[in-house]
Amino acid sequence: MQSIHIDELAVGTVLPPFDVAPLSRLTLALYAGASGDHNPIHVDLDFARRAGMPDVFAHGMLSMAYLGRLLTNWVPQQAIRDFSVRFAAITHVGDAVTCSGVVTEKDEAAHTVKLALTTRDQKGEIKLSGEALIALGA
Secondary structure, three states, X not given: OOOOEHHHOXXXXXXXXXXXXXXOHHHHHHHHHHHOOXXXXXXXXXXXHHOOOOOOEOOHHHHHHHHHHHHHHHOOHHHEEEEEEEEOOOOEOOOOOEEEEEEEEEEOOOOEEEEEEEEEOOXXXXXXXXXXXXXXXX
């Protein structure tokens, strides 16, 4: 991660993408343990099927965490002033997620940029969309 200055960015600047390996059951189990979110819909195939789903699926907050990694690969964590997402679709086991971001607003007086964020699967389907406000050096 290098230091980024506001004058180096323009509306439309694209962040380097963050690609995640295809989602595995092990990843879901590890995330459940780390987060304390043991909802069986994410780790118990029989439970998921009884709920009408073909398989278990990712925690929404896991996908948000991947977007957080996109941001912290680009700027230090303390530069993140706001970060929010909207869940658009289920992320399934086997999905290879790509996180992306683009500068949508630039406020030179406040030394901030606003970003539009997305996670997409290997088919290009949006799983999460969101935004972040980032404070940068002058």
